[in-house]
Amino acid sequence: MKRWTEVAHQIRDDILDRGVSDAGVFRQHYETDALDASTLLVPLVRFLPPDDERVVNTVKAIDKDLTENGLVLRYRVDQTDDGLKGDEASFLICSFWLVSALSEIGEPREAREMCEKLLSMAGPLGLYAEELDAKTGRHWGNFPQAFTHLALISAAFNLDRALGSR
Numbered sequence: 516m517k518r519w520t521e522v523a524h525q526i527r528d529d530i531l532d533r534g535v536s537d538a539g540v541f542r543q544h545y546e547t548d549a550l551d552a553s554t555l556l557v558p559l560v561r562f563l564p565p566d567d568e569r570v571v572n573t574v575k576a577i578d579k580d581l582t583e584n585g586l587v588l589r590y591r592v593d594q595t596d597d598g599l600k601g602d603e604a605s606f607l608i609c610s611f612w613l614v615s616a617l618s619e620i621g622e623p624r625e626a627r628e629m630c631e632k633l634l635s636m637a638g639p640l641g642l643y644a645e646e647l648d649a650k651t652g653r654h655w656g657n658f659p660q661a662f663t664h665l666a667l668i669s670a671a672f673n674l675d676r677a678l679g680s681r
Contacts, residue, residue: 527562531569533545535569536548538572538576539568539569539572540569540572540573540576541554541557541569541573542554543590549590549591550576550577550580550581550590550591551589551590552577552581552587552588552589552590552606552609552612552613553589553609554573554577555573555574555577555587555609555612555613555615555616556612557569557570557573558570558574558616558619558620559612559615559616559619559669559673565616565619565620565621566620566621570616570619570620571620574613574616574617574619574620574622577613577616578613578617578625582605582613583605583649584605584649584650585629585632585649586605586607586610586633586647586649587605587606587609587610587612587613588603588605588606588609589603589606589609603646604646604647604648604649604653604655604656605646605647605648605649606645606646607633607643607644607645607646607647607660607663607666608645608660608662608663608666610629610633611630611633611663611666611667611669611670612666612670613626613629614626614629614630614633614670614673614674615666615669615670615673615674617629618670618673618674618676618677619673619677621677623674623677623678626670626673626674626677627674627678630670630671630674633667633670636652638654638658642658642659642664643658643659643660643663643664643667644656644657644658644659644660644663645657645658645660645662645663
């Protein structure tokens with residue numbers, strides 16, 4: 516167990532040393548300053564506390580620079596070579612992660628507004644697909660998408676806690 520703990524600390528130190536840009540924002544990977552919505556998980560999995568400046572900077576950067584029409588993209592396709600061509604719709608799981616992350620960093624009003632917007636975009640049965648075209652409101656990909664719904668439940672729980680409703 517001691518060996519695993521040591522390796523975990525080495526990995527954490529390497530990520531904090533090389534995985535954060537000069538602007539104090541978590542990078543998609545070491546060789547870029549591109550944003551990636553997966554870094555919204557940093558406070559949610561307790562890699563760092565939500566009041567850490569790097570966490571706050573990352574959440575705010577994603578909210579500002581990785582959203583289109585109020586929904587979060589996984590990453591900017593023009594900054595990431597993922598082998599795919601063309602544009603993508605927003606991944607709903609990422610938008611619900613942003614609701615949770617905003618709740619965690621002390622922005623419950625903004626989190627609530629985003630959550631309400633997302634709730635209004637559910638399909639006729641109240642279900643969500645994997646992706647959503649924010650321009651047309653059309654659901655794309657796997658439907659219904661279990662991971663999206665799990666992120667919705669988590670976002671609602673985190674928002675409720677942040678608003679002090681419990």
